[in-house]
Amino acid sequence: MGLMYRRRKKYGPIILNFTENGFSSWSIKIGRWSWNSRAKAHRVDLPGRLSWKQDKSRA
Template identity: 80%
Template structure:
C-alpha cells in the first residue's frame, strides 16, 4: 500500500488539482456549474447529493 499525495488550491473560480507528479488537472467552477480539464466534462450540482454530468 502506497501513500498518495493530493492537493487542491483555489484561486477564485479556478481550482488547481495536484498529485505527487505535479499539476494533474484544473477546474473552473461558477455557481453550480463546473468544467474539468482532464475529464473534459461539464457538471451541474443539483439539490441534495445529486449532480448531472455531460462527458465530451
C-alpha cells in the same frame, strides 16, 4: 491500496489540482456549474448529493 497525495489550490473560480507527480488538471467552477480540463466534462450540482455530468465524448 496505498495512500494518495492530492492537493487543491483555489484562485477564485479557478481550481488547480495536484498529485504526488505534480500538476494534474485545472477546473473552473461558477455557481453550481463546473468544467474539468482532464475529464473535459461539464457538471452541474443538483440538490442533495446528486449531480449531473455530461462527457464531451458523448455530446
